[in-house]
Structures are given as C-alpha cells and as structure tokens.
Amino acid sequence: MRGGEVMQQILLITDGCSNEGADPVKVALLAARQGIPVNVIGVLDDGVLGEKGEREVIGIAVAGNGMYRFTKASELSKTVQLMTQHTMEISIQRTMASRWGMNEFQTVDSLPPELRPSVAREMEHAVEYAFLEVCLVIDLSGSMNPKRSYVVEAVRDLVHTLSSRTGEYRLDTIVFPDAGGGIVKHLKVPAIRLADAIGKIDPQGNTPTGPALALAIQTLKSGVPKDIRQDGSRVYAG
Numbered sequence: 001m002r003g004g005e006v007m008q009q010i011l012l013i014t015d016g017c018s019n020e021g022a023d024p025v026k027v028a029l030l031a032a033r034q035g036i037p038v039n040v041i042g043v044l045d046d047g048v049l050g051e052k053g054e055r056e057v058i059g060i061a062v063a064g065n066g067m068y069r070f071t072k073a074s075e076l077s078k079t080v081q082l083m084t085q086h087t088m089e090i091s092i093q094r095t096m097a098s099r100w101g102m103n104e105f106q107t108v109d110s111l112p113p114e115l116r117p118s119v120a121r122e123m124e125h126a127v128e129y130a131f132l133e134v135c136l137v138i139d140l141s142g143s144m145n146p147k148r149s150y151v152v153e154a155v156r157d158l159v160h161t162l163s164s165r166t167g168e169y170r171l172d173t174i175v176f177p178d179a180g181g182g183i184v185k186h187l188k189v190p191a192i193r194l195a196d197a198i199g200k201i202d203p204q205g206n207t208p209t210g211p212a213l214a215l216a217i218q219t220l221k222s223g224v225p226k227d228i229r230q231d232g233s234r235v236y237a238g
Contacts, residue, residue: 006131007091010038010216011084012060013076013151014139014209015045016053021183022210024056028064031217038064038213039087041079043139043147044072060209073147077154081161084134085127092126129167134158135216136173137209138198145203156195163191172219173198176212177205184212186219 010031018024028038042057054070061068067087071079111119136158138151155173162169171191178185179201189197 006133007088008036008133008135008220009066009087009091010036010064010135010137010213010220011080011087012038012040012137012139012209012213013043013080013154014040014053014057014137014207015043015141015143015147016050016056017143018056018207018209020177020206020208020211022214024209024213025059025063027210027213027217028060028066031213032063032065034217034221036064036217036220037066037087037091039066039083040064040068041076041083042068042070043076043144043150044070045143045146056209060213073150076147076150077157080154080158084158084161088127088130088132089123092123092130128165131167132162132165132169133220134162134169134171135220136171137212137216138173138175139207139209139212140175140179140198140201140203141177141207142204143207148199148201148203152195152199155198159191159194172216174212174216174219175201176208179204183208184215186215 031038038060040057040061042053057068057070060066067083067090069079069083109116136155138155140148140151144151159171162171171194173187173194174184175187175198176184187194187197
C-alpha cells in the first residue's frame with residue numbers, strides 16, 4: 001500500500017428524480033464493474049426527499065457497490081466529510097482483504113491477535129498516503145437552487161480535508177445540467193477555486209444524472225494529466 005495504491009470513487013450529491021438521459025442505476029452498475037464505487041448523498045428538502053428520489057438514491061448506491069446517506073442541506077458538509085473518510089476505509093479494507101486472508105466484510109478485530117497490529121498499521125498508512133481520486137458529481141438542477149450555498153460550503157470543506165492528507169489526490173467535478181446549454185459539464189478548474197466556481201452557477205433545468213455518472217466514469221478512467229498538476233500543493237484538479 002505504500003506509495004502506489006490508488007483509490008477511486010464517485011461521490012454524487014443530488015436530491016434525486018433524474019429525468020433525462022440514461023438510467024443512473026444502470027450507469028452506476030457499469031462503474032462498479034470497473035472497480036469504481038458510486039457513493040450517493042441524498043439532500044433532503046424540508047425534511048423530505050420524496051419516495052421516488054429515495055428509491056433512486058438507494059438504487060444508484062446499491063448498483064454502484066457504494067454507500068448512501070440522506071441529510072438535510074445544513075448538514076451536507078459534515079456528511080460529505082464522514083462519507084469520504086468511511087469510503088476510503090472501506091476501499092482499503094476491500095483492497096487488503098485477499099492479502100490478509102480476510103473477506104471484505106471482516107474487521108481487523110476478527111483477525112488472529114498476532115496479525116492485528118500489522119494490518120491496523122497498514123490500513124492507517126494507506127488512509128493517509130494512498131493516492132485518492134474523487135469525482136464529485138453535483139446536481140445543480142432547478143430544485144437544488146435553495147441548497148446551493150450548502151453545496152459550496154461542502155465542496156470547500158472537502159478540498160481542505162483532502163489537502164490536509166499527506167497523500168496526493170485528484171479531484172474532478174461534474175455538474176449537471178450544463179448551464180451553457182449542454183447536458184453535463186466537467187469543471188476544469190484548480191481545486192482551490194472549485195467552490196467559488198460552483199457558487200457562480202445558477203441551478204436550473206432538468207436532472208440528467210445518468211449522463212453525469214457516465215462522464216464521471218470516463219474522467220476517472222482517463223488517468224491523471226501531467227500538465228494540470230499544481231506543484232507544491234499535491235493537488236490534481238480536473
């Protein structure tokens with residue numbers, strides 16, 4: 001795990017109810033088959049997401065071999081931090097399972113006592129040093145307009161958290177729909193300016209979640225372009 005481990009994940013923030021393009025559940029299944037977990041945060045609107053939205057959030061996460069959480073907009077930042085940390089730990093555990101004779105559902109405490117210290121140290125090291133690739137997929141359809149300020153805050157805090165790790169990371173962001181007239185858009189800005197860029201986008205239009213997830217898969221599979229490394233900051237911004 002030292003120096004060479006790469007962990008990828010898609011983190012979708014939405015209030016559900018996609019209504020344009022491919023079925024997001026089917027796209028999430030495709031991501032999982034390529035080893036990319038899809039984690040979903042369902043943002044509640046006045047305490048309610050709606051039955052259709054809840055089914056979609058759960059369906060995407062289950063098909064994507066990921067996690068899901070429902071949260072109020074005011075708790076979004078905290079939820080993003082906790083989910084990112086937890087999913088890193090799960091990814092590490094899955095990667096290490098075969099190496100240590102574990103299945104992916106076992107914890108360190110289930111191992112023989114003589115193995116626990118070594119496994120625990122390796123997991124802690126990986127959480128801090130592994131190369132983390134995160135593709136944020138952010139729903140900026142019209143229904144998300146009242147929650148935009150909370151999304152901006154969550155993105156700002158996430159960048160700070162990722163930058164605080166010793167390990168390098170790459171952060172890409174897909175927003176949908178594209179305010180410029182397209183279906184989805186890859187925001188190609190340095191991570192340090194990402195929150196401000198999102199804050200300037202006016203949520204509007206339909207909810208093409210499936211196409212956004214498809215672009216996230218394509219982005220993560222494309223590798224890390226050398227010319228967008230921000231020297232000295234350990235940041236790879238999409």
